[in-house]
Amino acid sequence: MLIKSLRLKDFRSYKNRTFNFSDGLNIIVGKNAQGKTNILEAIFFMIIGKSFRTSKEKEVIKWEEDGGKIEGEFKKKV
Numbered sequence: 751m752l753i754k755s756l757r758l759k760d761f762r763s764y765k766n767r768t769f770n771f772s773d774g775l776n777i778i779v780g781k782n783a784q785g786k787t788n789i790l791e792a793i794f795f796m797i798i799g800k801s802f803r804t805s806k807e808k809e810v811i812k813w814e815e816d817g818g819k820i821e822g823e824f825k826k827k828v
Contacts, residue, residue, distance in 0.1 A: 752773060757769075758818070760815040793822070
């Protein structure tokens with residue numbers, strides 16, 4: 751299964767952001783503290799149902815927000 755897109759709303763450092771992925775190799779690059787690990791954590795959270803960084807779910811919600819949302823779109827691997 752391949753991930754096509756990921757939408758984060760009030761998740762960690764992201765207020766409202768959508769990421770689109772290609773069928774091939776995807777590389778996430780950026781400076782320190784720009785949210786690269788947050789993207790990987792959101793994918794993990796969406797698939798496994800918990801964070802690999804914390805046992806407290808409230809810590810993944812953006813500061814001063816009441817809730818967050820992770821949406822993903824997947825497709826079959828060809």
